[in-house]
Amino acid sequence: DAGVIQSPRHEVTEMGQEVTLRCKPISGHDYLFWYRQTMMRGLELLIYFNNNVPIDDSGMPEDRFSAKMPNASFSTLKIQPSEPRDSAVYFCASSFGGTSQYFGPGTRLLVL
């Protein structure tokens, strides 16, 4: 099992640019979660999906952030336009039945 796969692993972009982060969950898992981690705020849940349907997006910071899950094996988190305060590590995690979550390696985003 390859585990949760995220891409890219690192992203450096300029303020105002669109950023798209990608995630492939573990096969058979029915929940997918997007997190953001910073030194100041720790790990924060942004949004999660169950069977490809967004369940709770109350953690999404603002309208510049959007997430989609077009099928059971793929999700994207998009930031448009990006800002320097969006710099963080973004993790995707998946689980079966909404309990133990397995994290991907993360995408380290730097917005200049």
Next chain:
Amino acid sequence: EDKVVQSPLSLVVHEGDTVTLNCSYEVTNFRSLLWYKQEKKAPTFLFMLTSSGIEKKSGRLSSILDKKELFSILNITATQTGDSAVYLCAVVYNQGGKLIFGQGTELSVKP
């Protein structure tokens, strides 16, 4: 407000020591409590606890949950330098598996 609080926030011990990390929570519709270890990368899953008083054990690590007093502890015996990491406690607290993390305990094990 739902919250998860870990203590201590940081801890420095020497190899061979035993440590106890604490996690207390206040959430509605508690489902389970999870422990993770995070080094310089993604969190890795350690334990999931759903029932009070039943110890989960993996090697030198063990954990137990008290649903009456709303806390959990993570014990590490005979610590090694490789145990140095941030240990995260998280609570799953609704039907949909929404999860809230504590601040983490940064453990440093000195040789």
